[in-house]
Amino acid sequence: MRSRQVGFLLFVVAMLAGWWVITAGSLSYFEEGLSHPFLHEKEGLAHEELYLVVLQAHVVSAVWSLPACVLLPSRRLLRAMPRVHRWVGRITAFVVLCGLVPSGAWLSFSAKGGALGTLGFLLSGGIVAFAMVRGVRAAITRDFVAHRRWMLHVGAQLSVAVSSRALLIAFAAFGVDEIVAYLVALWVPVVASAVLAEWIAAPASTPLRGVSCKDTEQVQAPASSERKDNESFKPLAVSLDPAR
């Protein structure tokens, strides 16, 4: 197993473990309602009940979106069940664009850390929305290299939910000021995830940039010089093979 595959596997396991813990903890938003300490922190909210509803909508959207975006890039899943990939992808795009991003954007205006906190969440949400729209358009035009690249950005930004919380715990253990810790634990994962996603996607997308899968259906065996870079493209071509 290549180191990149091992890295991806570890990332998926960490994200799913984080998702599980966050989901279990998020049940309290439904059980405790307005008496939840997260709302106690937001004292002075103009529309406390609306805030809770939006927060719950955000939680539900995230509970679906994070594992979906972490698992959908799986080549194994794509090879085995391309139809499942397509339908889960469509549902996820809808949930992200109509639920996760709008609710997150609204919540960001009450975020801890003032304007920097708001800006950090808006940046992350903006990347998610932009990348999701581009990714969906790429899938529609059957440009699967670009699709993979944009969806990597979506998954990377959603992973901020886990990495950010892990950083918050680490900062608390070292006694870092709460607001400073909150902002650093937000901005560092947002920027790092965007850079990392672009870095991972770049080698695969560069040689085939502008080449749609319509073209590559005839180019199932890429030129030997490009073969290595295009490995991530293989399952996409495979999934389009009518024999499968």
Place this chain on the structure above:
Amino acid sequence: MKVSSLLLSLSILLVSGTTYAGMESDVSQLVKKALLKPLAQHENQRSRFSRVAMPPAARQVRVLEGGPKKDPQGRTFIRFAVDEKRFKGWSQNAIVGCAYPDEGAVFIQRGETVQSAAQYLGEEGPATTTECTAATVSSNR
């Protein structure tokens, strides 16, 4: 005559001072029992893997100046604040509210509204009417 009246005033002063000090202690104990202990229990059960602020290292009850007051229903209450110790030191007025020592009730001020300690903790609690009205308790959060 002068000495006796002086002694009488002094003893009245001492008694009222002792009573108020005792009341402060009662309020402190009451707030700890009705609010801080259950709050700490809730926090211990809560996942740390969250964007909710980490629990403070310590909390202390401070009875606010002004002494006992009467609400519109004639019941005596005392205003209090809870200070929290976090990384940099103590932050004042993290929670503000009032306690009714005679009835053993604690209420929390949240913005313009007041709720019982039980409601604040997410449990069923008595509906509030005139308890520590906004006019008598101001939040500094």
